[in-house]
Amino acid sequence: MTVFADTLVSRRDSWAAMCQAFEWPVLDRFNMASACVERWARQDPQRTALICLKDGKPPEDVSYQQLNRLSNQFANVLAAGGFQPTDRCAILLQQSLETAVCHFGTYKVAGVALPLFTLFGADALEFRLRDSGAKVLVTDSANLPKVLEVIDQLPDLKTVFCIDGAGPQAGGVQIRDFHRDLAAASDVYQTKATTPDDPALLVYTSGTTGPPKGALHGHRVLIGHLPCVEMAHNFFPHVGDLQWTPADWAWMGGLMNTLMPSLYYGVPVVAYRMGKFNPHRVYDLIETHSIRNAFLPPTALKLMRQIPAPGATTLRSVLSGGEALGADILDWGRKGLGLTINEIYGQTECNLVLGNSVRVFAPKPGSMGLPNPGANVVILGEDGEVLEPENTGEIAIHRSHMGMFLGYWNNPEKTAAKFRGDWLLTGDIGETDADGFFRFSSRDDDVISSAGYRVGPTEIETCLSSHPDVIFAGVIGIPDDIRGEVVKAFVVLREGAFHDGLIAELIDLVKQRVSPHVAPRSIQILDEMPMTATSKIMRRELRALHKG
Numbered sequence: 001m002t003v004f005a006d007t008l009v010s011r012r013d014s015w016a017a018m019c020q021a022f023e024w025p026v027l028d029r030f031n032m033a034s035a036c037v038e039r040w041a042r043q044d045p046q047r048t049a050l051i052c053l054k055d056g057k058p059p060e061d062v063s064y065q066q067l068n069r070l071s072n073q074f075a076n077v078l079a080a081g082g083f084q085p086t087d088r089c090a091i092l093l094q095q096s097l098e099t100a101v102c103h104f105g106t107y108k109v110a111g112v113a114l115p116l117f118t119l120f121g122a123d124a125l126e127f128r129l130r131d132s133g134a135k136v137l138v139t140d141s142a143n144l145p146k147v148l149e150v151i152d153q154l155p156d157l158k159t160v161f162c163i164d165g166a167g168p169q170a171g172g173v174q175i176r177d178f179h180r181d182l183a184a185a186s187d188v189y190q191t192k193a194t195t196p197d198d199p200a201l202l203v204y205t206s207g208t209t210g211p212p213k214g215a216l217h218g219h220r221v222l223i224g225h226l227p228c229v230e231m232a233h234n235f236f237p238h239v240g241d242l243q244w245t246p247a248d249w250a251w252m253g254g255l256m257n258t259l260m261p262s263l264y265y266g267v268p269v270v271a272y273r274m275g276k277f278n279p280h281r282v283y284d285l286i287e288t289h290s291i292r293n294a295f296l297p298p299t300a301l302k303l304m305r306q307i308p309a310p311g312a313t314t315l316r317s318v319l320s321g322g323e324a325l326g327a328d329i330l331d332w333g334r335k336g337l338g339l340t341i342n343e344i345y346g347q348t349e350c351n352l353v354l355g356n357s358v359r360v361f362a363p364k365p366g367s368m369g370l371p372n373p374g375a376n377v378v379i380l381g382e383d384g385e386v387l388e389p390e391n392t393g394e395i396a397i398h399r400s401h402m403g404m405f406l407g408y409w410n411n412p413e414k415t416a417a418k419f420r421g422d423w424l425l426t427g428d429i430g431e432t433d434a435d436g437f438f439r440f441s442s443r444d445d446d447v448i449s450s451a452g453y454r455v456g457p458t459e460i461e462t463c464l465s466s467h468p469d470v471i472f473a474g475v476i477g478i479p480d481d482i483r484g485e486v487v488k489a490f491v492v493l494r495e496g497a498f499h500d501g502l503i504a505e506l507i508d509l510v511k512q513r514v515s516p517h518v519a520p521r522s523i524q525i526l527d528e529m530p531m532t533a534t535s536k537i538m539r540r541e542l543r544a545l546h547k548g
Helices: 005-010 015-021 032-043 064-080 098-109 122-132 146-155 178-183 223-232 252-264 279-289 300-303 327-337 412-417 457-466 502-514 537-548
Strands: 048-052 060-063 088-091 112-115 136-137 158-163 175-177 198-206 214-217 267-270 293-297 317-320 342-349 349-357 378-379 392-398 423-434 438-443 448-450 454-455 470-480 484-493 522-525
Touching: 005 300, 032 064, 032 098, 032 223, 048 064, 048 098, 060 064, 064 098, 064 178, 088 122, 088 423, 098 112, 098 252, 098 267, 112 122, 122 146, 122 214, 136 146, 146 158, 146 223, 146 412, 158 178, 175 178, 198 252, 223 349, 223 438, 252 267, 252 293, 252 349, 279 300, 300 470, 317 327, 327 457, 349 423, 378 423, 392 412, 438 457, 438 522, 448 470, 448 484, 457 470, 457 484, 470 537, 522 537
Parallel strands: 048 267, 088 112, 088 136, 112 198, 136 158, 158 175, 293 317, 317 342, 484 522
Antiparallel strands: 048 060, 198 214, 342 349, 378 392, 392 423, 423 438, 448 454, 470 484
């Protein structure tokens, strides 16, 4: 059931024509497990769904039939344990077959999947598990100790499964053997009928300001991602496409930019989550497995740029989003990867609303692209009016988008505050140009006010990162008696790159390429840039570093 591809491919001559002709489908019933797994298990049961990689072991190909049967078994295990529709199943696992099984098994019983990042500490896990009221948790032996540390604070958690075997009872909860319970369950299950608006996925924001908030999505969130995936992957899918991302499947970038849309289209996904990001290993992975499509966050691209690239790879398309790329990364992509990277934009609450598609139009360096088919995105002024091009305001998304979240979990006040009328306020500051391209400036709480100017950090960070000796750059405003604030930069340098005069060289680079009035007054060198789990610079941590 391809919803968009035939229509869009036939109108690739005109982005405006595609957007004008586009209509969201009207569906009475929709379930992500049915759309992604059961459909292919019926039509082409031996088609490969996942290629699971573990270091030191041969690849394991998993068919749609296998994935369907395993997720049926997990659905039966959940049902037998009293799991009810809208109950939450937490998934604390890296990219793996078990992660996919848990998602689709949860959707089949009309439950809500709660993906959790494996690098979360005990406190972060406790907050999300307690706030969500998760009833079931699936994890592995590496992450189980963190759960046991806080299990006494989780009264709603009734069952914990470990994919590496059973464990002792803790906090009144028995640690069950995931695979043993699956093997004992039937591999036949009748998926519950769900509507597109029935809750299915609960993803917590990274919490850069205030405590994390759980963004609750319905099954339609998958449909909302498809137009951008199709366009930004240059008319996805093509015969022979194969997807991979280093982004964890606990985040929208890994789960909804990569895993779910790929399986929906019958495109296999490589399941491999390396520990510390290794650009040498990434190039080897792409070549060895002939990976054709990837979502690579800017952090990954910047690290890959630090080593010699092959100049051409098996990659056909690359998406990137989360931080602005800039012209230098785009140029490097053409030379180092042999393709034009398509920058995209969205957020946890409503993802993939802006994007580029090099097969239709040439991306503008520094731009996040144009609104995707089905996305109504504008710049709002302080009074809520839609601003004309070249005016700075807040990026806002109309609530009619099918990827729009249902609301924040148990937080109607925060949900209401996220909207102004029918517009979702992203908290991102930007503007459009005369051609309708969106340009990101800053988060609304990251704007630097200096001598009457409103300075966004992104342009300065992009400029600094273009220097061959700079791997990462972060910019904040610091108090100044005269100007109110001045710019301070933090940089992570290539090993052995520091030399006398480098700081002055970097400051002059910003003066020459951006503007003297936004050039940093000081630059501090760091060993590591503080970033969120979704690879966004934590500028509040930079402010703390400055204060010492």
